[in-house]
Amino acid sequence: MRHSWTYAGASLAALAIAMPASAQEQGLQDIIVTAQRKAENLQDVPISVTALTADTLTSGGISDTTELQAASPGLVTFQTANNFSPFIRGVGTNQTASGSEASVALYIDGVYQGPKPGNVLDLGAIERIEVLKGPQGTLFGRNATGGAINIITKDPTATPEINAEFGYGRFDEKTARAYASGAISDTLSASVSFSGKWSDGYIRDVYRNKDQAPVESLNGMVKLKWTPSDRFTATLTGGYSYLDDATFMSAHAEPGTVSTAAGLGFLAPTGPREAATSAEDAISTVKTARATLNVNADLGPVDLVSITGYVHMDAYNFFDLDSSPANILHLSTGQLGRQFSQELQLQKNDGPFRWIAGLYYLRFRDGYDKFPRPYLLQQNLPFEFRPSDLVAGTVALARSAIVTTDTGSIFGQGTYDIAPSTRLTAGLRYSIEKKTVEGEQFAINGTPAPGAGVELDAGSGGPFGAVQNATVDLSKTFKKLTWRLALDHDFADGIMGYASYTRGFKSGSLNAGIISNAQVPVNPEVIDAFEVGLKSELFDRKLRLNIAAFYYDYKDIQVSLVTAGSTSVTENAAAARLYGLDIDLVAAPTSRLTIRGGINLLDSKYKKYESAALFLPRTAATCPSGAAAQVTLAQAKAIAALPQLGGNCTYRLDASGSDLIIAPKFTANAGFDYEMPVGDSRLTLSSSLYYNDGFDTAAGGIFAKVPSYETLTASLTWTGPDDRYFVRVWGRNLTNDIHPELILPLATTFQEVSSMPRSYGFTLGFRFGAR
Template identity: 35%
Template sequence: MCGGTQQKFKTSRLLVISLATVTWMGASPAWAQTIASGLTSTGVDAVKADEDEIIVTAQRRSERLSDVPIAVSAFNANQLATSGVNSTMDLSIVTPGLQFGTQAAYGQPFLRGIGTTATGPGVESPVALYVDGVYYGAMIGSIITLNNVEQIEVLKGPQGTLFGRNATGGLIQITTKDPSQQPAGSITAGYGSYRTAVADLYLTGGVASTLAGDLAVHFQDQGKGFGTNLFTGNEVNKTVDLSVRSKWLWTPSADTSVRLSVDYQHQTFRQAYVPAPGTKPPGDTPYTGDLQGLNGIFDPDGRLNQGGISLQIKHRFGSAELISTSAYRASNVFVNFDGGLTRDPNSVLNLQIFEKHAQLTQELQLNSTGVGGLKWSTGLYLFHADGKSDPLVITTLGAFGPAPDGLNNIYVSSQQKTDSIAIYGQTTVEVLPATNLSTGLRFTTERRKFEIGETLETFSGAKSSVPAERAQKTFSKMTWRLALDTRLSPNAMVYGSYDRGFKAGGFNDYLTPPQSYDPETVLSN
């Protein structure tokens, strides 16, 4: 499983004309107990289930999908491959109510109409993304290549109790494969349209009786762009991606497991934009060329680097399980594109975005593990993020006056820091035979600190700076869940729920003086 950016213009960009696949497995016993259509369960995560029963973690514990009173779409690796789903962007193919678009390096999912097209440091999607229990706050790099995924769950509606902030529309939860003691692996390579070469490697095996590791590598090189910049003659809408992920699983006892995961990705891309049909670019004629191309003075360009490390420790104490998840992630992106989409030098407006993100998260969670009439979860969540525009560069060739005294470059530097803390709890109790009542509360408080400065540069190189301005805001909210479910048969359930989700406010990254936006609250029943 590897993170990445893909062009939104063509989802079926690889038409493989030759494919070589090599797989191998050692002769040792089976990896793990098969529990659901290719899903596996290992160590302390094992849940007994009938054949064809799907196991999900929508309520932060392993449960049968048919026992969960939440709108969930769940898919295992085989189902994703059969449906032609190769990335999170493709999930809309199999998930009703989900749309997944992109803007340069930014993933922009919409779930049941809730999402955002806003971008910038500190801006987070209201459709949260979790990978192996780790929240990915930055929208850059949220398009994930699915080459070592065990399962994906799409939870619809506010998830404000167990998942908290920024899940007002729902969330996408990805679980990658656990390493196996049995040596195994696969290599897949292909070549297709637009001179696209793609290769995937997966290796796993044990290095000690209680320690196993794996390595997943994805590489894709699109040799020919989907379109051409008619003004420069250069190809556009093309991507090269290299992503690497490794997970290590240590099981010192039957009650304890430790998972260490690391990932890294490097990507280059040239995503082009064209004027909306029927519109006229400033100082130019309407664009009538290929929608995969453009006709402007500046060529688009972009590169993304991101990576992270996470440590998850699980330990079972009798009828309860403690889970500690610690994670650090960092990313930086450069995007260059013609904001004017014109050939007129006096109207052109080129944008260069230099954006950096870093986040540190820590979650402590305690779950019941018994099979009685009471189930519960409680936890503490800490989140720190630092997003920077370092800087945004706006280049003109005459839009703000001719040389030598007209403006040539505008530099906007901003920084948005986020500190959030939440405490939560949820219980499910059997109030009548085959009837359960779920109640949950979460309190979140979040502080945003913002700083912005601006420098103006003329064609002659003279610079003048606007003093930096600062602002700060704190947002606090109580969210909840109330649900009642009744089982009609072993495979049928009816339920009703009342949920509240919360997304904190923040600041516009590129406007001075500082301008804030309000928090969002979503109620669903």
């Protein structure tokens, strides 16, 4: 039954290709993208790109960045704690450590978004989203090793426009969105948008008998567009978002494992919608403010583009690392992200030689906050501990550490028409980055020394003593040259082929989780990507079919290591190779029916990864160390099959030859929109199916394997005359496929968070003015 949905989706795609062109009244519309930092037709860009319009997002039931994978096979929107960690074609990072950035770059209106917790975003007021597959190191620069997600928000319009919608669904989910736009003067237009979501959540604390992870999401944006002439435009955007969602902090023990708490006789639930904690609710709040200024000036022979961005993010987390009512291990963190960036471009967009050249600067501070909200690890202590709780056998360590990045780069890319139907593109980027980490660690004690009192959010018993036991103050400079070379050729009208060779890199780093000057710097990731592709529009533009095959040589891969003390740090993991195939299609066989589909096939292997971090169940009174903790995959599987005593031990695994983490071999989607006139109104039936073949979340996949799953969404929308009103009934995960969305191996337990079960509801809305 599971695979029948996949077969149905493939059959639907085949049906789209086979349907006669004569049934269609008009062809597919052009899609304009900025995948090469300028406006171009999607079919003219020699890059594999999935472009998603606002209507596509709506029909697919996609409301935030974590759901984008359903519309773009090859993209996995993985989330760990409150960190948004996308993977594209198996390239990404599951690191939660502050100071370690994503391997897939997220851009909003041309501005790189560094703080990972701030990138779980509601997708209101969106013009389109572009998922760029493969390294984008020349034009998008650092941390686009796997690709980039390019979000373009909706510009204000001079014509007045007001939209609003309100919804209600299962789990007491309430949603609201509003958008207004119009002219302030002949040269100035403005828009304002708001979106909100409130829900009880779907996870239950079975120990305290209450909902564990309610959700509140608030987002607002104001945008001003000034056009004093047809040769100058300046757009100023300001936005603020607040997210309170502890779903990924509300874990249960993975079925088939024995946690430390269970080994001691405590309740340790394993149900897909269950959690248990010894303290108050898990906490995960993120506050993010953004400001962007985009300036475009036509200087005659060239265009000048200036992009200025600022991001200010604060996050706070608390969660129970033993997933039980026992006071074994708690973690609370205050995270901050402060970012300023400036980019200047000169572009020439006509003639036989078209080019872009630019300068880029970024300053980014990312890390664990100072008192009263540091990184605080509590062993054998209650959540709100008092000085009197700090007795023998209890430990509280507080850490504050900030990683500062200063980076500058110079880049250029040009395209030359070497023949009427053939073009050569070449580009280079040279980047210099200086990384600095400064921090200190304290051991908290119950008797404050004179003047040494420290007030912590986690404590309610007055000031605590703090003894500084470690510091770090290190700097490291990284220099990298990246490039792109591509040749594309028009074989016929509407059929273009291309071949490309691209190098990308992810920034090197220093660890905010290691308070020591003896730490080893983390080297930059480097990826060499080879790709051939075909972009086509067939049957009088009733079918758009794009195909790409790729091969990656991937070196110095940055991976997350969770230590025995449950501290997340980053290390390099040698080398890997990946290859695969992407297929994207959109078909409009009739004026009423649109069909979308896509497939990603992927084969990935670590070529050399001899010392992967691994947690295995504790099967003896003491955990092995040294050479005894180095195991092969066969030995690890044998240990995992032994009787478990509770909790886990750390090992080092020779993972050479294993699949990369979060690299599913097969992902696919299929969807459609069908419109039916009803008098002067219409009904629209939409549905979207996503299939993922499963993946490992840790090297080797032992107690760290997400099985295959599928999700089906559908909606039926009645739209009134002149498109002014609509009523929509919708359903998400209609197959009720409940699967792990996160498996996190820790010393205390294998934590698992399961997906949301079937949900359903309705939305009411109205629209006036421009669309």
